[in-house]
Amino acid sequence: MSNTKFNFEIVKRSEEASLARAGIIHTPHGDILTPAFIPVGTKATVKSLDVGMLKKIGSLAVLANTYHLHLQPGAELIAAHGGFARMMGWVEDKPLPASPPSLREGLDASGLSSLPLGGVGEGSVPLPTFTDSGGFQVFSLGAAFDTGVSKIATSAELSKKQKEETDDKGNKKIKATNNQMAKIDEEGVTFKSFTDGSSHRFTPESSMQVQHKLGADIFFAFDECTSPLASREYQVSAMERTHRWAARCLGEHKRLGASESTGEQQALFAVVQGGAYEELRKESARVLGEMSVDGIEFDGFGIGGSFTKEDMDKTVRSATENLPEYKPRHLLGIGEPIDFFIGVEYGIDTFDCVSPTRVARHGNIYTENGRINILNSKYKKDLSYLSEDKSSPYHNYTKAYLHHLFKSEEMLAGTIASAHNLYFIIKLVADIRVSILEDNFYKLKEEFCSKYYGDKYLK
RNA sequence: GCGUCGGUGGUAGAGUGGUCUAUUACAACAGACUGUAAAUCUGUCGCCCCCUGGGCUCCGAUGGUUCGAAUCCAUCCCGACGCA
Numbered sequence: 019m020s021n022t023k024f025n026f027e028i029v030k031r032s033e034e035a036s037l038a039r040a041g042i043i044h045t046p047h048g049d050i051l052t053p054a055f056i057p058v059g060t061k062a063t064v065k066s067l068d069v070g071m072l073k074k075i076g077s078l079a080v081l082a083n084t085y086h087l088h089l090q091p092g093a094e095l096i097a098a099h100g101g102f103a104r105m106m107g108w109v110e111d112k113p114l115p116a117s118p119p120s121l122r123e124g125l126d127a128s129g130l131s132s133l134p135l136g137g138v139g140e141g142s143v144p145l146p147t148f149t150d151s152g153g154f155q156v157f158s159l160g161a162a163f164d165t166g167v168s169k170i171a172t173s174a175e176l177s178k179k180q181k182e183e184t185d186d187k188g189n190k191k192i193k194a195t196n197n198q199m200a201k202i203d204e205e206g207v208t209f210k211s212f213t214d215g216s217s218h219r220f221t222p223e224s225s226m227q228v229q230h231k232l233g234a235d236i237f238f239a240f241d242e243c244t245s246p247l248a249s250r251e252y253q254v255s256a257m258e259r260t261h262r263w264a265a266r267c268l269g270e271h272k273r274l275g276a277s278e279s280t281g282e283q284q285a286l287f288a289v290v291q292g293g294a295y296e297e298l299r300k301e302s303a304r305v306l307g308e309m310s311v312d313g314i315e316f317d318g319f320g321i322g323g324s325f326t327k328e329d330m331d332k333t334v335r336s337a338t339e340n341l342p343e344y345k346p347r348h349l350l351g352i353g354e355p356i357d358f359f360i361g362v363e364y365g366i367d368t369f370d371c372v373s374p375t376r377v378a379r380h381g382n383i384y385t386e387n388g389r390i391n392i393l394n395s396k397y398k399k400d401l402s403y404l405s406e407d408k409s410s411p412y413h414n415y416t417k418a419y420l421h422h423l424f425k426s427e428e429m430l431a432g433t434i435a436s437a438h439n440l441y442f443i444i445k446l447v448a449d450i451r452v453s454i455l456e457d458n459f460y461k462l463k464e465e466f467c468s469k470y471y472g473d474k475y476l477k
Numbered sequence: 478g479c480g481u482c483g484g485u486g487g488u489a490g491a492g493u494g495g496u497c498u499a500u501u502a503c504a505a506c507a508g509a510c511u512g513u514a515a516a517u518c519u520g521u522c523g524c525c526c527c528c529u530g531g532g533c534u535c536c537g538a539u540g541g542u543u544c545g546a547a548u549c550c551a552u553c554c555c556g557a558c559g560c561a
Contacts, residue, residue, distance in 0.1 A: 060512095349512090372512080
């Protein structure tokens, strides 16, 4: 089975960093120029932004989540829209029809199947999309639930947490993790719904089935994202299980064929695991890179799992060095400014991350000179603009205005902050792309980081 | 003028003899957040210090009762309501 509409073209390899490259991911619904940052729209919405704003800030694709959309509103409804891109209106701009199609007229007996196209209406063409498999929820609703453990921590934070998690004799304490909302076995994972507590079973096969209905151009194998606190022994067994699940995903993907909601062939990415252990990352990358089931291989690779901030470079590198170089690599859930330089330097093509939008809703704003908390009283009368970058569509709001919007809890606060932060990040990664094309990657890194972080990341 | 009720930390509002620097909420001030359980969560919030502890001050004002008062009594000041 060939996937003719999906392929990855390497436009230029960096002459400075041997693993870095600029490229283009061609998908059935458009091209993604890489390196690129993909905004996260978990529930088929990038929180607080509409698609007009997404386009305005230069978003090339949107990544949604299988677990969330399966629970609400359900894959059937999304398939009835022709996939989540159409449902959320993430489509190419077309003139609006003279009279908008009535949703009621299109309903059949089941109330679903002949629903006309969502978003801006008939004739529109969806734009590129990703879906995550639900593998991250194995961690966030499982080992991490109610513990305050994040998948990325500094090594200092990690050793502190490890101490809290073990008693004097070095044994693991049994604590709040009894509340876990996810239970793993060899066949799959049983989740409790975060909306109503009901039980839901995910397996590699069911994740593929749901993702075929969601209809993203790029989707991920169902993996087990582990905790950074997990032992090496556990990382090994989770990695090996992820590999067995990957093979099942490939088989099911082959069996399912093209997406039933878009009619297009989707690209399946495996997820490399192995925690912060270089030799495990290497093994995982090799196994998944060579994996072939029923004559098909993975179209690309995600780097998943947990590692410390300090280990990110080695972890990513030991994976990418061992992956087929002509296939795209996505660094799952990573996205603070410095991370893009690390990721791209070691061969990452795409990123997604909730951080820009989450911290935005909480009042944190990326600026050329570092991240600020716009809620701080010092911004109350600050008439300077959010950004010195005049190309930013949201640069010319004053800090005092955004401070006021947050203080008065206006909805627009999170919207402007999210749009601003996403533009900042999308632009940063796009600038990194240009720096590879022009062979001045390290110059950009030094310029950006010295302004943003001071001397923290400079050698 | 008489009567009744009431005056608590930035605000609202608990507490009505010792466990009270005083519940709670809001406001204020900071912090955290990396494949979204998150427009969420955490901390501080009378003053001072040798700050995992200690000292001082405090519930309209003053005086008193008591071993001990935000809490009881007296007087005064202020407010609301009722009656003249």
